[in-house]
Amino acid sequence: MTTRLVILGSTGSIGTQALDVVRAHPERFEVVALGTGQDVDGLVAQAEEFGVDRLAVADPDAAASAPGGRAVAGGAAAVEELAAIEADVVLNGIDGAAGLVATMTALEAGTPVALANKESLIVGGDLVVAAADRAGGRATHLLPVDSEHSALAQCLRAGTPREVARLVVTASGGPFRGRRRDDLRDVTAAEALDHPTWSMGPLITVNSSTLANKGLELVEAHLLFDLPMERIEPVVHPQSIVHSMVEFVDGSTIAQLSPPDMRLPIQLALGWPERLDRAFVAMDWTSATSLDFEPVDHDAFPALGLVVEAGRLGGTHPAVANAANEVAVEAFLDDRLAWLDIATAIADALEAHAGGHTPAPRDVDDVLDADRWARAHTRRAIAAR
Template sequence: MSADRRRVVLLGSTGSIGTQALEVVATHPDRFEVVGLAAGSDATALAAQADAHGVRCVALADPEAARALRAARPDLDVLDGQRGVVELAGTDADLVLNGVTGAVGLEPTLAALAAGTPVALANKESLIVGGDLVVAAAERAGGRESHLIPVDSEHSALAQCLRGGRRSEVGRLVVTASGGPFRGCSAAELAEVTVDDALAHPTWAMGPVVTINSATLMNKGLELIEAHELFAVPWDRIDVVVHPQSVVHSMVEFVDGSTIAQLSPPDMRLPIQLAMTWPERVDHAFVACDWTRASELTFEPVDRTTFRALDLAEEAGRRRGTWPAVLNAANEVAVDAFRAGRLPFLGIADLVEGTMDAWAATDPGAPNQLQDVLDADAWARERATAGLDVRPVVAVEG
């Protein structure tokens, strides 16, 4: 990275990824200048972040919250609604870090790439929902490897490991999964779990949607799709293995049988910092492994029978086209329903599968433009909502 400060637009600034990214910025004030911040509806937190980092241009996805902030803070340039977030993503910058949660992150990713700006991608849904469109936009902007920079710890690990050999030497990618809070549980044991149970992740501190996706292993399924899109490795050469310590973040096995792994404590500030300085590293460690202490690393196969979401995600990824968009939309509806007490935990995978089955008779093929993806997303949300079992279930809101 050049000696000049890198100008960064941060989307999802008040969420888990966003707040940790700002911690990275605060640690390296000589390397980063935040030129734009976007959040969902928390105007108070967004204004405080803008003041702390000297940012004048902000966006709020919630139009009402944006109008209130504009009235209260005339010194800020406040953009509002989804269009405002998209506009901010397309402004002049050296890097856009997309930490938005959900499919709404797709349009900002495309806007940044259309402006020729590299995207540090924590919003995995961009590649899940619009993989073909995003990859094509990245290639037009200058290349997939230079303009789609992974933030997820697993994909950051893969990118680092892939430096150890030529692409022609890659045998397979191995993505690790913690197993979530229900590792080792049977389907019968999961029948009555609550939202609080699902939010009790053993190693990572994440937002509620990602944490519940981790509990169902849908998050790992989405990461497999993301790995396929980011690194252009065929599906038959991408595997997942459970690693409960969350120290080995992913591995690359080369054709000669040698495997290179990336290890670090489970702290997202490391992959966030690396994404923000990619392809260089900075001389600062938020965390590091202490190899003087006794420890163990264990690995075990995934229970795909109990955690059916993983196979559903892989099926959607292999089918390509609009299938991942349908998978993701149905899952977002199902997770919201589970959190609201309208769906049992095991019903999440059931609802996603039912929506995918219905899409089989509707599938129009590969998307040619953004509207195709948005239409598939909207159809899946409507279909999944209609398929909800409206009888209340016992669930504790987390």
């Protein structure tokens, strides 16, 4: 059986590792479309290697300059439209909230989404869940690519939903693990981007340094696995070997362990529910291995709690928290905002949002309106500092 893939964000970290999976299983996967943000040269090189004709790049100027006269559609809508073509799986690796429309487009076409773009689920919330349910159900149409949620999906196979007590989502702690709040006042972008375990894009890497990313992952777990936020907890695990755990009502805990390599959860999502017979990496149990676990320091990393609270409130609050965070991270990387003030920007936007903006989105337009409002509000607040 050949699985036809659409890969969005194909030249980014997730997309390039997904293509490693395709190279390892040429008989199993066929790439039918590729989309990216700006890297048209990389996109065309991928298309030539994998024999792909349907191409799109979000930057219209980049599309116009495609090498070799290759036909490449330009504009964000062109990338999103790739999610609607006939395929077996759409891998959504678009960064940030911009991936929401592509996720909805694929689900409305009845196509399962391998979701590396956690923001589209978090921002879209119940709208995305409802679309997945119409397409056939969350378990078959929202396939987690994040290592933590892939781990949870694997651990949940060990019991029935009624037997689950809580989900435990692990966090590496990022580059600033162990630092107190006073030690974080003058951290630089270079320090925040120096992740000790994972190689990721700048937005996700900075989010990992503030632990905002972990807050987003807790909300994502709530939506994927239909458990209340109160039964989903974070724990710091610096080795990034235990990717998450499920505790059952009898006190037993099941964990998923593997070296930190994203090709494992990508491969599992693309082949779900089957495990494909290629191990890119595996644990070496003949070597001494330590597994450490620590509580989260919420005083030093308040962004986590702010995002979790937005998830508890639901409606458009997660969209606001995510948008404010993205704008604040951009300002931090441009040296216009201190690292500690990323969380301040999230808190400010959530407080202002409580003053009367649509709490329960009726459709994607409501979500996108909340996203635009939060971005504009946060930009003004940062400029006024």
